[in-house]
Amino acid sequence: MIKEYRSPPVTGENALLYYEPIVNALMAYDPSLAAEDIAFNAPPSLEMGDVAIPMFSIAKKRKTAPAVLAQEIAAKVNFGAYVSSAAAAGPYVNLKLDRNRVGYEITRAVLKAGTQWGGGGTGKGKRVLIEHTSINPNASPHVGRGRCAMIGDSVTRLLRFEGYDVEVHYYVNDMGRQIGLLVLVAEELEGITFDEILDAYVTANKRAEEDPEFAARGYEMLARIEAGDSGIKEKFFRVTELCLKGQLKVLQRLGAQYDFFDHESAYVNDPRLAVIEEALEKKGALFTDEDGRRVVDLSRLGYPLEEGRYFVLRRANGSSMYGCRDLLYSLDKHERGADVNLMVLGEDHKLYAQQMALILEAAGIAAPEVVYYSYILLSDGKMSTRQGKVVLLSDFLDQAAALALQRVMEQFPDLPADEHRQIAEQVAVSAIRFAVLRVKPTKNVIFDMESALSFQGDTGPYVQYCCARIRSILRKWGRPVPDPVPETFIADTDSEWALLNAMAAFPKVITESAAQRNCAQVANYMLDLAHAFTGFYHECQVLSSQDEARLHSRLQLCRAALYTLSNALGILGIDTPERM
RNA sequence: GCCCCGAUAGUUCAGUGGAUAGAACGAGCGCCUCCUAAGCGCUAAACACAGGUUCGAUUCCUGUUCGGGGCGCCA
Numbered sequence A: 001m002i003k004e005y006r007s008p009p010v011t012g013e014n015a016l017l018y019y020e021p022i023v024n025a026l027m028a029y030d031p032s033l034a035a036e037d038i039a040f041n042a043p044p045s046l047e048m049g050d051v052a053i054p055m056f057s058i059a060k061k062r063k064t065a066p067a068v069l070a071q072e073i074a075a076k077v078n079f080g081a082y083v084s085s086a087a088a089a090g091p092y093v094n095l096k097l098d099r100n101r102v103g104y105e106i107t108r109a110v111l112k113a114g115t116q117w118g119g120g121g122t123g124k125g126k127r128v129l130i131e132h133t134s135i136n137p138n139a140s141p142h143v144g145r146g147r148c149a150m151i152g153d154s155v156t157r158l159l160r161f162e163g164y165d166v167e168v169h170y171y172v173n174d175m176g177r178q179i180g181l182l183v184l185v186a187e188e189l190e191g192i193t194f195d196e197i198l199d200a201y202v203t204a205n206k207r208a209e210e211d212p213e214f215a216a217r218g219y220e221m222l223a224r225i226e227a228g229d230s231g232i233k234e235k236f237f238r239v240t241e242l243c244l245k246g247q248l249k250v251l252q253r254l255g256a257q258y259d260f261f262d263h264e265s266a267y268v269n270d271p272r273l274a275v276i277e278e279a280l281e282k283k284g285a286l287f288t289d290e291d292g293r294r295v296v297d298l299s300r301l302g303y304p305l306e307e308g309r310y311f312v313l314r315r316a317n318g319s320s321m322y323g324c325r326d327l328l329y330s331l332d333k334h335e336r337g338a339d340v341n342l343m344v345l346g347e348d349h350k351l352y353a354q355q356m357a358l359i360l361e362a363a364g365i366a367a368p369e370v371v372y373y374s375y376i377l378l379s380d381g382k383m384s385t386r387q388g389k390v391v392l393l394s395d396f397l398d399q400a401a402a403l404a405l406q407r408v409m410e411q412f413p414d415l416p417a418d419e420h421r422q423i424a425e426q427v428a429v430s431a432i433r434f435a436v437l438r439v440k441p442t443k444n445v446i447f448d449m450e451s452a453l454s455f456q457g458d459t460g461p462y463v464q465y466c467c468a469r470i471r472s473i474l475r476k477w478g479r480p481v482p483d484p485v486p487e488t489f490i491a492d493t494d495s496e497w498a499l500l501n502a503m504a505a506f507p508k509v510i511t512e513s514a515a516q517r518n519c520a521q522v523a524n525y526m527l528d529l530a531h532a533f534t535g536f537y538h539e540c541q542v543l544s545s546q547d548e549a550r551l552h553s554r555l556q557l558c559r560a561a562l563y564t565l566s567n568a569l570g571i572l573g574i575d576t577p578e579r580m
Numbered sequence B: 001g002c003c004c005c006g007a008u009a010g011u012u013c014a015g016u017g018g019a020u021a022g023a024a025c026g027a028g029c030g031c032c033u034c035c036u037a038a039g040c041g042c043u044a045a046a047c048a049c050a051g052g053u054u055c056g057a058u059u060c061c062u063g064u065u066c067g068g069g070g071c072g073c074c075a
Helices: A020-027 A056-062 A068-077 A099-116 A143-161 A179-190 A196-209 A212-226 A230-253 A275-281 A322-335 A347-362 A395-413 A419-438 A460-477 A494-504 A508-514 A522-540 A548-571
Strands: A051-054 A081-088 A092-097 A127-131 A167-173 A258-261 A287-288 A296-298 A310-314 A340-346 A371-372 A376-378 A445-447
Touching: A020 A051, A020 A068, A020 A092, A020 A127, A020 A212, A020 A522, A051 A460, A056 A068, A056 A296, A068 A081, A068 A460, A081 A347, A092 A099, A092 A167, A092 A258, A099 A494, A127 A143, A143 A167, A143 A322, A143 A340, A143 A371, A143 A376, A143 A508, A179 A196, A179 A212, A179 A230, A196 A212, A230 A395, A275 A322, A275 A347, A296 A371, A310 A322, A310 A395, A322 A347, A340 A347, A347 A371, A371 A460, A395 A419, A419 A460, A460 A548, A494 A522, A494 A548, A508 A522
Parallel strands: A127 A167, A127 A340, A167 A258, A340 A371, A376 A445
Antiparallel strands: A051 A092, A081 A092, A287 A296, A296 A310
């Protein structure tokens, strides 16, 4: 038995040629039917048929029993040239398609679109602004922070693939009491390096806990910046830039790309805050409390609960809170006028983002759309910086690359060292990106070092390997893959057919994933596709095919599968090596 | 205490208002004179619990339990 691709065929905008004739045939048979009444399913097995039409909703409209209707439709409707037979099975009509003919259409569509195959173009002419990662500049990023970067980066790639014009922003949190404390400690250490920052940060926080006077100096630093002390500002800048550079080095290794770095410190003493405050005052939502803080009462803006009702903008000493600067940053992003304003945030920011949204909207500023993600947990519990129980991205990448390097050097000893290293790095990146991205953002990712390093089974390297096998076939063929010809295209085995169906589903996956801003769907689709290809690979010899028509058809299938896999991998930010 | 997420094989993840709930890892058994064994085939194994809506619920609703996150001067 071969693996079956059980997804229904593509419908709607990305419909392939064979879908419409079937709908038209049904509507011609019964003019009272509308296109929406006709749904498509995958039958439980390929033996029953290639496409199933459930009769439930049509039967309801016609006031007939579904099974009776199925009999009638299977017997009487002429489905056209793409359908070779129709059979009723209970409440379903199962159609068998003309595989050669449909296979030709699918393959031709893929090869024609090539690197664009699967993109629906729903984003053409629309601009997206996305902000993600925005890690506090205080340590080398661990996989939890990386989840934000990987999700944001992949959503960006997904939307670009759909035709959106996307600009990526990274908010540099170069302000705040904790940065102040870090600066104080860093000052004591001559020439602090990126790798020492985390220790300094931990030290700073510990000292602040034990020593109120030291803690107070953190606030004092902030107040001085707000008062315009350029010397302190310079000190902050030195530490945060050192940190940012170190972090970006790791993020770039992952393939994350950013267009703009927006600094929080640019929003200190922004005069536009007065405009927002005025809007809040007009709604009776802003007051000064008994201790002199400026506080927003969100219940005046429609917030329903007591918890989280109050939102502090300024401390009693007049210095601004994080959210205060963030409001202005949000205003800036809003003013860039993108059609879609996105941000990727950890679920710990849910309440905060809700509060921000209420304030922004009260001031007439549309709040951004948020993609939330849950934390990454380790197989033995939560990550803990203090216990040293974190997986740093750079550590993971180093280990994974070392393993992959060893492997590829054994496999292909003659390749130049540069290429060895490049392949190893690509495999390492694919292992982490795939492991994290394949899980829906709302679920915790349980990260297990051992299985992430195994490269076996449902992993990024598995999909890359699948591509490497295809490339190997195409390399041995050594000529351009001929264009498909309708009369001679052959796809009569189950495994070829399963592969074709899997490829045909790609545009729908992309459209849905883009609409839901969910790359996990792309990752899981890719596994199905890779499995389908591997089934084909094992059952159908390509280069030793007996006749030329079959040889060409299979080469075309290989080329089409490679386009589909590479396009999908590209969305997840994963490159495919020529060999591995 | 209150609010928001989640719960599917031993484990990590998919999936669906309707035909037999899919993979992978792990376990057991097989497969490299054959386009890359980072692979393939076979076997065993799951919808947390209780109600409700429905012709039909693992899927929708409510409650319980468990796990994650949050709840005014952190960012």
